[in-house]
Amino acid sequence: MNTTSRIGRGVVFTLLCLVAVSTVYPLLFMALNTMKSSNAFAINPYSLPKHFSLSSFSQLFSQVPFLAAILHTFIVVVPAVVMATFFSSLAAFVFTKTPIKFGNVLFWVMLMIMFMPGIVILLPLYVAIAHAGLANNFVPAILIYTAINIPYGTYLLRSNFRSIPDSVVEAARMDGASWMRVFVKVILPIGRPGILTVGILTFLNIWNELFVSLVLLHATNTEMITPTLAQLSGKYSTNVPVLMAGLLLGAVPTLLLYFVSARVFIRGMLSGAVR
Amino acid sequence: MIDEAGSPQSGDPASPPPPARRKRNLFPYLALVPAAAFVLLLMVLPIGQTIYHSFTYWDGLSSKYIGLKNFQLIFHNPVLPQILMNSVIFLISVPLILAASLVTAVLVYEKVLGWRVFRFLFFIPNVLSPVIVGVLFSTVFLPAGAVDKLLGGFGLGNFAWLSNPWTARAVVILALVWTSFGFGMVVILSAMTTVDTALYDAANIDGASWWRRLRSITIPMISGSLQFLSVINVIYTFTSLFSFVFVITAGGPGFATTTVDYYTYITTFENGQFGYGAALALILFIIVLTLTIVQVKMFPNREVQQGS
Numbered sequence: 001m002n003t004t005s006r007i008g009r010g011v012v013f014t015l016l017c018l019v020a021v022s023t024v025y026p027l028l029f030m031a032l033n034t035m036k037s038s039n040a041f042a043i044n045p046y047s048l049p050k051h052f053s054l055s056s057f058s059q060l061f062s063q064v065p066f067l068a069a070i071l072h073t074f075i076v077v078v079p080a081v082v083m084a085t086f087f088s089s090l091a092a093f094v095f096t097k098t099p100i101k102f103g104n105v106l107f108w109v110m111l112m113i114m115f116m117p118g119i120v121i122l123l124p125l126y127v128a129i130a131h132a133g134l135a136n137n138f139v140p141a142i143l144i145y146t147a148i149n150i151p152y153g154t155y156l157l158r159s160n161f162r163s164i165p166d167s168v169v170e171a172a173r174m175d176g177a178s179w180m181r182v183f184v185k186v187i188l189p190i191g192r193p194g195i196l197t198v199g200i201l202t203f204l205n206i207w208n209e210l211f212v213s214l215v216l217l218h219a220t221n222t223e224m225i226t227p228t229l230a231q232l233s234g235k236y237s238t239n240v241p242v243l244m245a246g247l248l249l250g251a252v253p254t255l256l257l258y259f260v261s262a263r264v265f266i267r268g269m270l271s272g273a274v275r
Numbered sequence: 276m277i278d279e280a281g282s283p284q285s286g287d288p289a290s291p292p293p294p295a296r297r298k299r300n301l302f303p304y305l306a307l308v309p310a311a312a313f314v315l316l317l318m319v320l321p322i323g324q325t326i327y328h329s330f331t332y333w334d335g336l337s338s339k340y341i342g343l344k345n346f347q348l349i350f351h352n353p354v355l356p357q358i359l360m361n362s363v364i365f366l367i368s369v370p371l372i373l374a375a376s377l378v379t380a381v382l383v384y385e386k387v388l389g390w391r392v393f394r395f396l397f398f399i400p401n402v403l404s405p406v407i408v409g410v411l412f413s414t415v416f417l418p419a420g421a422v423d424k425l426l427g428g429f430g431l432g433n434f435a436w437l438s439n440p441w442t443a444r445a446v447v448i449l450a451l452v453w454t455s456f457g458f459g460m461v462v463i464l465s466a467m468t469t470v471d472t473a474l475y476d477a478a479n480i481d482g483a484s485w486w487r488r489l490r491s492i493t494i495p496m497i498s499g500s501l502q503f504l505s506v507i508n509v510i511y512t513f514t515s516l517f518s519f520v521f522v523i524t525a526g527g528p529g530f531a532t533t534t535v536d537y538y539t540y541i542t543t544f545e546n547g548q549f550g551y552g553a554a555l556a557l558i559l560f561i562i563v564l565t566l567t568i569v570q571v572k573m574f575p576n577r578e579v580q581q582g583s
Contacts, residue, residue, distance in 0.1 A: 008485070013387045019379055020396045022453070026411060027399070029421075045421040083309075091310035098303035106311050113318055115507070117514040117563060119539050120556045124324035125317065127335050127549060147317035150310050179302035208404035210518040211536075215544060226406040230522050233410040240414060247407045258402040262395050266461055 027248070027255075034245040041240045056245040064235075065220055066246060069228040070253075072217065075138055076224060077206045080145035085199040087146070088153030093187050095154070096161040097169045098179060107158070110151035118148065118211050126215050136219040144216070145206045153198045160194030160268075161187060197268025200261055207254055225250050322560075329557045333550035345554035357530050358538050361444070362513055365534070368448045368455075369508045373501060375452055376459025381489060383460065384467050394464070398457035405454060405515070409522035412450045413437065440531035443524050447532055450519050455511070459504050466500035467493060506570045513563050535559040 033041055034056040035049035060066050094100055095107050122144075129140045164187065172182045188195070213224040229250050236243040258265065329345055331338040349355060379397055383390050400408065415421035416436040423433045436442045470493065478488045494501070517536045520526055526533035526541070533541075536559060543552030 009385065009387050012382050012385045016379075016382050016387065016390070016393045019382075020393055023396050023399045023457070030411065042419075045415075045424055087309040087313065090306040094303045094306045098306075100303040100307070103303065103307065106307060106314070109319060110314055112564075113314070113322070115510045115514060115563060115567065116318075116322070117536050117556065117559050118517075119536050119543075119552075120325050120560045121318050121321035123539075123543055123549060123553055123556055124321045124328065126544070130335070143313070144317055147313040150313050151318075154310060179300060179306070183306070204402055208402075208406070210404070210406050210521060211540075214521075215540075226404055226518070229404070229406050229410060233413060233522060237414070237417070243410070243414060247410055251403050251407050254402045254404070255399070258399070262398070266394070266398065269461060269465075 027251070030244040030248045034241050034248060036241050038239045038241055045240075056241040057249070059239075059242050060245045060249075063242075064228065064232065064246070065223070066228065066249065068221070069223050069225045070249070072138070072222055073207060073213075073225040076141050076145060076213075076217075077203055080142045080149065080206055081199055081202045083142075083146040084149040084153055084202050085195060088150050088157050088198060089188070089191070089195055090183070091150070091154045092157035092161050093183050095158050097164075097166065097182070097187070107154070110154055114151040114155060121148075122212060122215055129216065136217055136222045138217070138222065141212065141216045141224075144212060145209075148212075149202045149205055153202060156198050156201070157191065157194055160197075161191055164190050193264050193268045196261070196264055200257060200265050201269075203257060204254055325553045325556055325560075328550055329554035331550045331553075333553065334547055335549045338550060341550070345551050346558075348551060349554055349558065354530050354533075354538070358533050358535055361530070361532060362534055364444055365448060365451075365512045365516060366509065368451045368512060369505055371448065371452045372455045372459055372508050373504055375456035376463055376504065377494075377501070379456060379460045380463035380467060381493065383464060394460070397460055400454045401457040403454065405450070405518035406522055408450050408454050409519045412446055413523040416446050437524055438528050440528055443528060443532050447516065447519050447523055450523065451512075451516065455508065459508075462500050462504055463497055466497040470496045502570075506567065509566055509570060510563055513559065513566070535562070 029045070032049055033045060035051070035053045036047075040047070040050070091106075095103055125140070125144060129135060129137075134140050168186055168190070169182055172186050177185065208226065210226040210230065214227045214230070217224055218227065229246055232243050232246045236246075328338060330340060330342060332341045332344070333339075383394050383397070417423075418435050419433050422436065423431075427433075434442070436446055474492050474496075475488060478492060483491070513534070514536065516534045517540065520532055520534055520537045521540075524532040526537050530538075535555065539552050539555040539559065542548045542555065
């Protein structure tokens with residue numbers, strides 16, 4: 001290897017390290033500052049904490065219904081992710097592997113509304129839900145989150161399932177397998193990485209989303225994590241360590257999910273997102 | 276989404292069922308029922324209601340047909356030009372996101388030591404909620420906050436970042452770019468892996484510089500991805516800034532960072548003007564739809580993706 005390319009690689013590595021600092025340091029900043037007093041933070045937000053302390057977390061838990069908000073979020077996210085992923089898989093399977101008439105009409109409807117601003121649908125839905133006496137009820141939120149995640153899930157899985165050879169499906173059909181059986185025994189196993197990716201994406205979408213949760217679940221006994229965090233910033237603008245504790249904990253589930261699934265997740269997005 | 280525009284028929288394998296089971300098979304139709312029901316009842320139907328109610332006076336309880344009154348009010352609203360202008364200003368984020376994504380993708384593609392780790396780390400902001408990122412940014416940009424402390428080290432004084440229209444917008448744009456470039460990087464990387472390495476070898480033999488290879492091989496070969504990213508990021512600028520604006524600036528100072536969806540939220544859910552809000556939402560929907568169609572028509576080049 002000659003010197004210029006060695007220098008070049010050194011420069012590239014250094015630049016990559018700088019970008020990595022920008023994406024990792026904010027997490028570290030939050031974590032370190034949870035261990036300080038609000039005074040210590042005000043004096044120097046960049047110093048290392050003097051000693052290990054979890055008092056910010058205990059303050060957070062005693063003053064804000066934080067764990068309840070996490071629980072509420074899981075109550076909504078889990079069924080919505082399962083339903084959106086399963087129904088998207090079914091729809092994508094039908095669109096790619098079965099001889100269905102007019103099926104593509106539905107797919108085109110989904111494409112057209114995929115990037116629609118949420119407020120367009122949430123306005124009438126909010127009024128209808130309030131009229132039905134279902135404000136601050138988890139069920140409408142679960143159903144709406146399921147619905148708004150189906151178009152993108154179906155779109156991703158459709159391009160994903162297309163890479164499954166038709167001959168595999170045809171062989172199973174020749175052997176007398178029903179469509180249901182083809183779906184369960186052929187598509188689900190082969191399409192697993194794509195389906196997992198859609199499940200993860202849907203989880204991240206709902207966990208991180210603010211608008212729907214803010215509008216539909218605003219009572220303390222139903223509030224989800226993002227509205228809770230949004231309010232924290234006003235409440236703890238002078239007690240930043242507690243605020244940082246909340247932000248960090250609010251990010252833990254999505255970070256954990258990403259850390260354990262990054263391989264399959266990034267690959268799954270590569271196979272679908274861009275095609 | 277985009278590659279479908281030119282080739283609507285390409286999705287149908289249309290394999291005829293084997294002769295043994297020519298009888299009518301209902302499974303494909305039944306399997307579509309859940310997805311169809313969710314999308315039609317909870318998305319398409321509400322869109323219809325929003326369109327209808329944009330022509331009514333609607334306080335959430337009763338509604339009365341008033342023709343184009345809402346739209347007249349909107350177009351005479353002195354705040355509206357400012358809000359539309361804000362969205363145009365926020366479009367600055369699109370070239371910034373594309374540039375950051377391209378630069379990081381090109382760097383990671385060099386495959387230096389630990390490039391997989393870098394790819395992993397660069398995607399982290401993307402899995403964080405805009406609420407978390409927004410609250411963090413709004414905190415560090417407070418007067419005498421963490422950013423001022425850092426700049427103080429260079430002898431600069433305190434600055435009220437979020438009280439000045441331009442710096443407030445810059446903070447929102449920075450937050451958006453920081454959370455978005457990881458996705459762009461992954462998309463561009465995936466396109467780059469499909470570029471034939473023989474092209475680079477040939478360029479090397481011809482003595483082409485690194486910069487020249489980037490300009491003449493990489494960028495043309497990944498133009499499809501760049502187009503895809505520009506389309507979705509333009510749409511996101513109009514539809515996904517709500518969380519950032521809500522937690523970083525609350526639309527301020529004044530209306531300097533108010534976006535159409537945030538303004539719609541205020542008028543409907545805080546002021547109870549549902550008919551007016553419906554008309555605003557409809558205008559936003561039309562803007563987004565138009566932008567999508569225009570962009571897809573503007574760049575018909577998709578051959579790279581379709582080959583991947």
